[in-house]
Amino acid sequence: MSGTTGVGAVLAALSEVMEYDHASLARWDPKLRRHTTLAGSYPGDATAYIETCLHHDPVFSMLRDPARGGLWLTDVPRQLLAVSPGFQNVLCPLGIEDGVAQCLFAADGRYVGMLNVSTRRPRRAPDPARAVVTLLTEALAAAVDPHAGPSPESLAAADARRPGGLSPRELQVLAELTAGRTNREIAERLYITPRTVGTHVEHILAKLGLPNRAAAAARAAAWGIADLPCHQRCR
Secondary structure (H helix, E strand, O other), rough: OOOOHHHHHHHHOOOOOOOEEEEEEEEEEEOEEEEEEEOOOOOOOHHHHHHHHHOOOOOOHHHHOOOOOOHHHHOOOHHHOOOOOOOOOOOOOOOOEEEEEEEEOOOOEEEEEEEEEEOOOOOOOOOHHHHHHHHHHHHHHHHHHHOOOOHHHHHHHHHOHHHHHOOHHHHHHEEEEEEOOOOHHHHHHHOOHHHHHHHHHHHHHHHHOOOOOHHHHHHHHHOOOOOOOOOOOOO
């Protein structure tokens, strides 16, 4: 993973929420009309496409809509993928099967950059990561905002913007609580120990000021984590 220490840590934290093969956080330069990668693990040619060509890709007009949220690869219409150089010439040769591209906007509406995450394995559905990535958008935008910069102070502000101040892993555990899973079941799904899950649950309840798991699940539902739609891969 290349990139500045602080922003690279953001992507490392994101890896706790969802497994991926490649990811990048890029800042938009409105004067140069291009993206600059702050941290990423894509090969050089893919990074170059993200920086200099992605904003010309036919898919980008869908990405740039602030009302959309993230655009997951499996949700892009097949006819649009057929005319997308980014998909045909960059993602396909890498064997990418799934992932998300998320445009990032500052609180004042400025487009400040984007998150790209790609995996060679289709993700299971329903997928709590969809809601968690959406919840983290504001924090990611703060991390790449050129007015703030990736300083420790701006990253601390980004942490504060996460719902309830929860970490990415805590958000993931919270998403699992909406299904009524036990600590052992959550541990098996997240490849951590039941004791670690219990610690995360304690931190979630303390940070949110909630009395029990049921209340935490209700809060997650209010944030849109529960009742995620089942997305099937386009064939």
